[in-house]
Amino acid sequence: ATPTAVMVATGVGASQGVLIKGGQALESAQKVDCIVFDKTGTLTIGKPIVVNTRLFKNMVLREFYDYVAAAEVNSEHPLAKAVVEHAKNFHSEETHIWPEARDFISVTGHGVKAKISDSSVIVGNKSFMLSLDIDVPVEASEILMEEEEKAHTGIIVAMDQEIVGIISVSDPIKPNAHEVISYLKSMKVECIMVTGDNWGTANAIGKEVGIENIIAEAKPEQKAEKVKELQLSGKTVAMVGDGINDSPALVAANVGMAIGAGTDVAIDLSRKAFFRIRMNYVWALGYNIIGIPIAAG
Ligand code: ADP
Numbered sequence: 001a002t003p004t005a006v007m008v009a010t011g012v013g014a015s016q017g018v019l020i021k022g023g024q025a026l027e028s029a030q031k032v033d034c035i036v037f038d039k040t041g042t043l044t045i046g047k048p049i050v051v052n053t054r055l056f057k058n059m060v061l062r063e064f065y066d067y068v069a070a071a072e073v074n075s076e077h078p079l080a081k082a083v084v085e086h087a088k089n090f091h092s093e094e095t096h097i098w099p100e101a102r103d104f105i106s107v108t109g110h111g112v113k114a115k116i117s118d119s120s121v122i123v124g125n126k127s128f129m130l131s132l133d134i135d136v137p138v139e140a141s142e143i144l145m146e147e148e149e150k151a152h153t154g155i156i157v158a159m160d161q162e163i164v165g166i167i168s169v170s171d172p173i174k175p176n177a178h179e180v181i182s183y184l185k186s187m188k189v190e191c192i193m194v195t196g197d198n199w200g201t202a203n204a205i206g207k208e209v210g211i212e213n214i215i216a217e218a219k220p221e222q223k224a225e226k227v228k229e230l231q232l233s234g235k236t237v238a239m240v241g242d243g244i245n246d247s248p249a250l251v252a253a254n255v256g257m258a259i260g261a262g263t264d265v266a267i268d269l270s271r272k273a274f275f276r277i278r279m280n281y282v283w284a285l286g287y288n289i290i291g292i293p294i295a296a297g
């Protein structure tokens with residue numbers, strides 16, 4: 001590409017809220033024949049809300065949510081934010097102060113763990129529970145499956161090594177995610193979804209947006225591995241993601257498209273060229289930036 005073409009494209013991109021890091025990104029973008037999408041915050045709005053709570057112990061909701069929020073308030077994860085927002089409903093003050101959390105740890109792709117009062121509180125997915133030797137009864141597994149079929153994420157809450165409740169969270173797909181995928185498919189671009197979320201929810205979301213090729217329960221490094229595997233099979237791969245958990249895959253891809261607000265981490269990692277897409281999806285073909293805005297999330 002001529003420097004002029006790159007400059008023009010970069011200018012067009014900027015006017016659309018797209019930061020294009022270097023001509024190499026554009027050069028590669030026109031060859032992309034496969035796009036890997038993250039799910040949460042990329043295909044979905046990324047602002048999940050609590051839609052249901054089930055308690056297995058004799059606890060009141062307010063008390064339950066005090067423990068959960070005390071742990072989750074320390075996490076940046078969208079699911080954590082949803083839970084804390086919901087917990088606020090049980091308190092009238094504008095700025096409620098949650099109980100103190102000690103020994104807080106956050107495990108990417110799994111959940112959080114902290115000590116609150118005298119209890120060890122663990123909030124996260126089933127594999128997190130199993131990795132911490134917490135028994136997941138059939139009853140709980142069934143609830144998780146039901147929720148997943150509805151494209152909800154079931155968050156498990158354990159206290160002192162015992163499951164005490166399940167919180168159902170819904171993160172709807174972006175209004176025209178389906179349209180974007182159809183468009184890309186009509187252009188013969190292969191679309192793949194990789195997500196850290198469970199298979200049930202991932203499949204349900206895949207159905208809604210029209211992606212059949214799905215990899216769920218993927219850790220950040222596994223997202224990157226998938227990208228590399230596709231490259232080895234001869235594909236030129238673009239990765240679209242919004243989170244820190246997408247950074248390795250964004251770096252591995254021929255073109256990394258970091259979308260949404262919290263993507264400065266990804267930008268800093270740019271060994272390769274990055275697109276920063278403030279609108280939601282933008283697809284670059286040759287030097288024409290075709291923006292397909294998906295209602296701002
Ligand atoms: P995605 O790839 O979909 O953006 P992540 O890798 O960030 O997802 O997380 C994968 C899964 O780990 C989530 O769907 C959730 O089940 C669990 N998880 C991660 N962090 C948290 C948290 N802070 N609270 C509850 N669950 C969490």
Ligand code: MG
Binds near residue numbers: 039040041042242243
């Ligand atoms: Mg995400």
